Amino acid sequence: MGYRILETDDIPAYLSERGHWEDLDDIAVREVSDGNMNRVFLASSADGTRSLAVKQALPWVRVAGPSWPMNPNRADAEARAYEQIAKVAPDEIPAVHGYDSENYTLVMEDMSDLEVLRTLLNEGASYGPHTSARIGELVARLSFATSDFGMPSAERKALIAASVSPELCKITEDVVLSEPYLEHEHNHWHEGVADLAVSFRADAELRTEVAELRHLFMTGAQSLLHGDLHTGSVMVGTRDGAPVVRVFDPEFSFVGPIGFDLGLYWANALVSEERARALGGLTDHADQLRLSWEAFETEFRRLWPARVDTFFDDAYLDRFLRKVWTESLGYAGTEVIRRIIGFAHLTDLTTLEDPVGASRRALLIGRELIVRRRELTDVESVRAVVRVT
Ligand code: SR1
Ligand code: MG
Numbered sequence: 586m587g588y589r590i591l592e593t594d595d596i597p598a599y600l601s602e603r604g605h606w607e608d609l610d611d612i613a614v615r616e617v618s619d620g621n622m623n624r625v626f627l628a629s630s631a632d633g634t635r636s637l638a639v640k641q642a643l644p645w646v647r648v649a650g651p652s653w654p655m656n657p658n659r660a661d662a663e664a665r666a667y668e669q670i671a672k673v674a675p676d677e678i679p680a681v682h683g684y685d686s687e688n689y690t691l692v693m694e695d696m697s698d699l700e701v702l703r704t705l706l707n708e709g710a711s712y713g714p715h716t717s718a719r720i721g722e723l724v725a726r727l728s729f730a731t732s733d734f735g736m737p738s739a740e741r742k743a744l745i746a747a748s749v750s751p752e753l754c755k756i757t758e759d760v761v762l763s764e765p766y767l768e769h770e771h772n773h774w775h776e777g778v779a780d781l782a783v784s785f786r787a788d789a790e791l792r793t794e795v796a797e798l799r800h801l802f803m804t805g806a807q808s809l810l811h812g813d814l815h816t817g818s819v820m821v822g823t824r825d826g827a828p829v830v831r832v833f834d835p836e837f838s839f840v841g842p843i844g845f846d847l848g849l850y851w852a853n854a855l856v857s858e859e860r861a862r863a864l865g866g867l868t869d870h871a872d873q874l875r876l877s878w879e880a881f882e883t884e885f886r887r888l889w890p891a892r893v894d895t896f897f898d899d900a901y902l903d904r905f906l907r908k909v910w911t912e913s914l915g916y917a918g919t920e921v922i923r924r925i926i927g928f929a930h931l932t933d934l935t936t937l938e939d940p941v942g943a944s945r946r947a948l949l950i951g952r953e954l955i956v957r958r959r960e961l962t963d964v965e966s967v968r969a970v971v972r973v974t
Contacts, residue, residue, distance in 0.1 A: 588657065588688055591641050596626050605637060605682060605692050617697070620817065620834060621648045621929060622655070627695055629741035636695035638679070641688065642836070657751060659836045660689035662750045666838035667691075669744075669809050673726035677719060677832055688836070696831055706857045707933055711868040714876075716821055719830040720850055721880030728808035728843040731886055734892040746907060747805050750839040753802070753812070757837065761919055762799035765927035768790050774926040777941030781948045782926040793956045798915045805842035805912075810839025814846045815920070816853040843909050848916025853949060855971070856921060859943035860933040871971070875964040878913075880932060881965070882906055907962075914958040914967065921951030949974050 591599055596614040600606035611630045618624045624643060629636035664684040671678060680694040702716065729735045731744060764771050766786055774782045785791060787867035790919045811818065812835060820831045851874050858870035889902055897905075924931045925944050934940045934947070954961070961967050 586687070588644075589689065589708045590643065591624070591626070591639070591688065593626060594640055596628055599688075599690075600628055600637065600639065600692070600769040603683060603685060603692065606635075618647060619701075621660070621800065622646055622836065625699060629695070636697070637682065638693045638695045638697075639689040639690060640693065640705070658687040658881050659690060659750065659753050660684070661686060662748065662838050663834070663836040664691060664807065665748060666811065666835035670723070670727055670811075670832070670835070671729045674723045675828055677723045679831055679833055696833070698824070699820035699829060699831060701817055702819040703816040703853070703931075703933065704820050704856070704913045705821065707860065707936065709861075709864070709866050712854075712870070712873055712876075713821075713826040713828065716830050717850075717873040717876040720819065720832070721847070721882075723832060724811075724814070724843065724846050724850075724877075725884035725888065727811070728846070729786040729888040730841075731809035731840065732807055733894060734897060735888065737893055744809065745840045748809060748838065748840050750837070751814075753837045754839055754841075756803065757812070758799060760928040761923045762795060763799070765919075765923045766795055769927075771928040772926055773930075775940055775944060778925060778948060780945050781945060785922065785926065785948070785952070786915050788952075791952055794915065794958075795919060798912070798919055801842050801912065802845060806840045808840065810838055810841045810843070810846050811835045812839060812841070812845070814849045814876055815967070816850075816857065820868035823920060842912055842916075844912030844914075845916045847877065847881060847909070847913035849916075849920050851913060851921035852924070852951070853933075855917065856924060856931055856933050856943075856947050857946045858971070859950075860937060862940075862946075863937055863943040871968060873961075874967060878910070878964065892915055910962075911958050914954045914961055916960070918951040918954030918956075921947050921954070925951075946974050 593614050593616050597609050597612045601609055606612055607833045612628055614626050614628045616626050624641050624647060628639065642660035644654060644657050645651045646653040646655050667678055667681045679696055682692045684691050732742055760771060796956060811832060818832060819831065822874040823827050854873040861867045861870050925948055934944050937943060950971055
């Protein structure tokens with residue numbers, strides 16, 4: 586039949602055809618699309634005992650429409666990423682009930698009892714003790730398992746080949762890792778940061794450092810990444826009295842530098858901290874970089890003795906983790922900057938009555954993380970940057 590774009594009214598028959606739903610007299614569907622790229626529907630029975638999420642990739646960027654075409658086969662990357670993550674962290678992703686590669690559609694667990702982390706933080710909630718640690722642990726497990734430490738060489742070459750994702754990588758290479766430092770129609774900013782946008786474009790030191798991070802993003806095939814690990818890609822809540830953390834939306838997944846995943850999470854934590862500071866609502870924001878890094882490092886070191894290639898010795902592990910730390914700081918800086926003067930701004934700042942102070946602080950912190958990343962050798966030195974900015 587070929588690819589067809591699903592509308593709300595198509596979902597009952599679609600789920601029935603695919604064997605996911607039997608009683609078509611007992612199904613209600615609503616569209617809950619929220620991210621920049623795709624459509625999402627929730628189907629549920631009247632008594633709420635049965636529910637599913639249906640996510641379809643459109644042939645364009647959802648928020649831009651047909652003027653920004655995008656191959657819907659990005660859903661293949663998302664389905665592949667979920668398969669890999671399920672091997673190492675099955676409890677930290679939604680259950681995937683099926684993938685339809687003809688319609689680029691995933692049928693998944695309904696997570697509407699959970700909340701998007703960004704939404705909660707914007708409402709003034711704390712992270713709590715579990716969220717960032719679970720994120721750090723997930724990144725460690727996924728990155729170790731899909732690195733040359735966790736996977737035999739030939740198998741890994743096949744993973745790299747299967748995970749090539751040119752269109753989505755190009756989005757990141759453009760909107761995160763170059764456009765904010767150039768004149769580009771995607772860029773926009775609040776007039777209160779216009780001077781910083783101008784000065785960043787003229788900043789040769791900053792540009793060269795971003796060029797290095799961009800080149801590493803293009804060439805550094807360290808591990809399979811989530812690829813877009815911001816606080817809008819994380820859901821949190823409680824089930825049966827236990828904390829739940831679910832990472833979703835890995836459509837930007839490819840084999841790249843591990844620091845890109847950690848860096849995106851850190852950037853979004855830092856911006857969230859600036860929102861909270863502006864509102865006088867700081868809680869545990871300052872702990873999140875440390876919690877995620879410590880969990881990442883601890884888990885990576887725990888897995889190390891099981892490495893498949895023991896030519897990589899313990900001294901190399903120390904060196905490798907230092908490199909991941911430094912690169913993570915750099916990517917954190919690039920993500921902060923693009924979210925304020927580039928494409929796809931963050932509601933953390935755009936919903937502030939006066940976003941200027943928080944935005945200026947975040948931009949300056951972002952620049953420091955990029956240009957001084959090699960001298961920021963521990964969590965305390967990063968906190969010092971935040972304090973003195
Ligand atoms: C055109 S896509 C813009 C952004 O949305 C996604 O969530 C990624 O962050 C991407 O950079
Ligand atoms: Mg997304």
